[in-house]
Every structure is written in C-alpha cells, then in structure tokens.
Amino acid sequence: MPDTQVPDMVVARLPLYLRTLRYLESAGIEVTSSQDLAARLGVSSAQIRKDLSYFGRFGKQGTGYETANLRSQLEKILGLDRRWPMILVGAGALGQAVMHYAGFYERGFYIAHVFDSDLAKLGHDLAGFVVRPPEEIPACVRENDIRIAIVAVPSEAAQAVTDELVDAGIEAILNYAPMSLTVPRRVQVQQIDPVVHLQHMVYYLTGATRSSPPA
Amino acid sequence: MPDTQVPDMVVARLPLYLRTLRYLESAGIEVTSSQDLAARLGVSSAQIRKDLSYFGRFGKQGTGYETANLRSQLEKILGLDRRWPMILVGAGALGQAVMHYAGFYERGFYIAHVFDSDLAKLGHDLAGFVVRPPEEIPACVRENDIRIAIVAVPSEAAQAVTDELVDAGIEAILNYAPMSLTVPRRVQVQQIDPVVHLQHMVYYLTGATRSSPPA
DNA sequence: TAGATTGTTAATCGATTAACAATC
DNA sequence: TAGATTGTTAATCGATTAACAATC
Numbered sequence A, B: 001m002p003d004t005q006v007p008d009m010v011v012a013r014l015p016l017y018l019r020t021l022r023y024l025e026s027a028g029i030e031v032t033s034s035q036d037l038a039a040r041l042g043v044s045s046a047q048i049r050k051d052l053s054y055f056g057r058f059g060k061q062g063t064g065y066e067t068a069n070l071r072s073q074l075e076k077i078l079g080l081d082r083r084w085p086m087i088l089v090g091a092g093a094l095g096q097a098v099m100h101y102a103g104f105y106e107r108g109f110y111i112a113h114v115f116d117s118d119l120a121k122l123g124h125d126l127a128g129f130v131v132r133p134p135e136e137i138p139a140c141v142r143e144n145d146i147r148i149a150i151v152a153v154p155s156e157a158a159q160a161v162t163d164e165l166v167d168a169g170i171e172a173i174l175n176y177a178p179m180s181l182t183v184p185r186r187v188q189v190q191q192i193d194p195v196v197h198l199q200h201m202v203y204y205l206t207g208a209t210r211s212s213p214p215a
Numbered sequence C, D: 001t002a003g004a005t006t007g008t009t010a011a012t013c014g015a016t017t018a019a020c021a022a023t024c
Helices: A008-026 A034-041 A045-053 A067-078 A093-100 A134-144 A155-167 A194-203 B008-026 B034-041 B045-053 B067-078 B093-100 B134-144 B155-167 B194-203
Strands: A064-066 A084-089 A109-115 A148-151 A172-175 A188-191 B064-066 B084-089 B109-115 B148-151 B172-175 B188-191
Touching: A008 A034, A008 A045, A008 A067, A008 B194, A034 A045, A034 A064, A064 A067, A067 B194, A084 A093, A084 A134, A084 B194, A093 A109, A093 B093, A109 A134, A134 A155, A148 A155, A148 B194, A155 A172, A172 B194, A188 B194, A194 B008, A194 B067, A194 B084, A194 B148, A194 B172, A194 B188, B008 B034, B008 B045, B008 B067, B034 B045, B034 B064, B064 B067, B084 B093, B084 B134, B093 B109, B109 B134, B134 B155, B148 B155, B155 B172
Parallel strands: A084 A109, A084 A148, A148 A172, A172 A188, B084 B109, B084 B148, B148 B172, B172 B188
Antiparallel strands: none
16 A cells, blocks of 8 residues: 555644654553544544554554554654754744754754844854854755754744745745745645634633534 | 534634734735635635635625724634733743743733742742742632633643643643643643644655645 | 454545625 | 626535444
C-alpha cells in the first residue's frame, strides 16, 4: 500500500496520537488500544484505526498496539526520525518567548538561527542566540539547508517577512503574528493565535439561547 | 432565523473572518466582498457567504459588506461586545510569556489573576501580577465571575489543575501544556501546541514519494 | 477455547461547492 | 440600465462511523 493520498485531516491528527503515545510510554504503559487512545483524545476508536490504516498495520488483533512501536512508527511517518533546524525571525517579546520554549527540542525541532531587523538587538545576549540581520537569511537558509521558519514579528511586518522567507526557499512557516499569510501553494503555513481559540470558545459561553458545545 | 444549530466548524472560522476584517478596517478599507475575504484567507467565497448566512444577512447585493459593520456584527455574535477576564494558572517561563502577551487585551480578553503553587513565586513581581496560591482559585472564580482559564503548568500537573478548575466552575480552558485534557462535556477546551503544527507540516517536507500538500 | 481488538468495507452523515435568482 | 455580488438551494464531495470477518 503506497501513498494512496492521505487526507490532510488524518495527517493533522497523527501528532496528537504521537503525543499521547509518548505520554503513555513515559508512564510505563507498554500496550494500548484504539479504544484507550480514543478515550484519552476524545475521538472515536474507529477513527484512530482508520487513520492508522492509511499507513500500514501496526496492531495485533485481540491485543492492541505496542506503545513504543506505534510511537516510533508514527515518528517515522511524520518525518521525526531526525531533528529539524528552524530559523526564527523576530526577537522581540514574542520571539524571546519562542527562544525559551523548551518543547521544541524534545520533540524533534530546534532553533538554529535568529534574525531581527532591530539594530539594537544584534549581539549575543538573547537566550544564548546571536541575533543576526534579516539580510543574512537567504545565505543562512541555503548554507544550512533550513526548510522551516518561525515568524514572530509584528503583524505589519509579517507578510513582508514571509515573502522574503519564501524567496529564500523556506518551505514551512509557523506564524505567531495574528494575521493570515499569503504564500505559494508549495509552502506550508500554520498559525499560532491563542486569541482565535479564546474567541471560538467564548461563543459557547454566551447566552442560554446559544447552541450547546460540540460533542 | 434563530440558532438553527450552527456547525462548530463555522464558529471556528468566525474569529478568522473577524481578524481579517479588523485588518481591513485598520488599513482604511471600508468595503469588502466574500471574494476579497476568501482570497485573503485562502478559502472559498461560497463558504464565507454560507457561514455568515447562519447568523443573518450582512451584505448588500452588488456591493459586498461594510467592513466596520460586519466586524462589529461578528464581535456581537461571538460574544466580544464585552471584555472577558481570565485566570492564568502557572507562572513559570510559559506562564510569564502569556502574561506579557499584549494580544489578549486588544481583542477582548485580559488576565485578571495569576496562580502558581510555587511558594517562591508568591509576590508582586511577575509582569505586574500578584501570584496567588491555587487554593484561592475557587473563591476567586466565584467572586469575580470568571469563566475562562489558561493552563500553563508542566504536563504532569495539567490534568490535576484542570480538574480543580472544572470543580471551581470554569467553563473554558486554553491549554498550553502539550497534553490532551479530559473534561466534562460542558467545558470547552482548546489547545496551544506549536510542536503539533510543526509536526503536521513536516509530514509534507519528507520524501518526494510524499503526497503533495493540501490546496 | 472464549474474549478481545484489529483492519477494512459499506453506510451514514455532514460539510463544501456550484450555481443562480434576487437585487443593489 | 449593465455589472456585480449577495443569500440560498440543491448537488457534490469527503470524512466519520458502524459493523464485522479475521485473528491473536
């Protein structure tokens, strides 16, 4: 079974499965089942089995899945059997918070270089990173084979920075600016905007006339 | 047209529409159309019109939508014609980054109280917030009518903190811990986990054999 | 064996899109 | 008026679920 064309929604769920498997593994739980995972994630067990079936057969009838094995299989499928370097653009408050975030390294990513257009920031100080001017992005990306960038600049600058990143050959962008970015189809973009999630939830907090939250 | 039961996916998109409308408004663009919004957001214009139709009629044939009007209508629909106080649990590195995030206040939210179980943190220092012990959460929530909480504690503590928040009457949780939370159905949960998004994108960066990214 | 759980197919359900009459 | 765009319906498309034979 080759890549029969996996729906993007399925791909999007794999990291959630992976996260739970890591947790189970760290808790010493060596075997799990689609039902157990489903309960922990709040989805249906059929969905988990169906999702996994796009990539192969990882379980054993009557038993379930070996936690460590499925975890490692998912890592391989997602491309996490290596570590990915990223560049960070923006070394302001948000960018510095991103630099300090410990979760990247543990789960397959790390920040390799940091850029900011503020001349006052160029130096060694920030969280152990040397802040470099944006002009150096193209060479840095090329020389270090970097494919992922994090955008942590003010909204006003986000699209311009994105255009430069795309020109430099970046293929995936994690955007912390609260703004939709326009990119060519070959470039992946994902958005981190906590306020969008708050606004979504607040809808269900308003009025008793309001429809009830989704299952 | 009352609340015919709006699909959650539609509700989830409203904040994105709102974000773009705010941008247009700030750029002095007074009129827009479903086509213009669609192009900016990378969705179809039919979807935007359909989504809006769940809530009423906001446009004018032949012309489009008045930016400021549609923005304000969406705010009303989402429940953003007021400002929502939140409590933050966790005053470590992540919690402090959340405290410093300027985007909440501008878009309808603010952190009213901060809690941390670390005795060393109790005090005034952090970003202008007085850090209080978690025992005070229930009274604080009750007395101040707080319905939203942000969880920014280590993964190991996240579920326990969540259970306490639920008991205290919290109805919506924004979770920064990289971990699925289990809550009663009446409670909203949304997750912020940048690594999940990176892992999702990386799938499309691996191998030429790989299916191409979604449109 | 009896009990459990997978992998998979077919049925259901829901979301997106296409298309167009209404109308500004 | 001619041109444009909405709001809405019906058709399409795709994702989720139910169910069960296979099998550990």
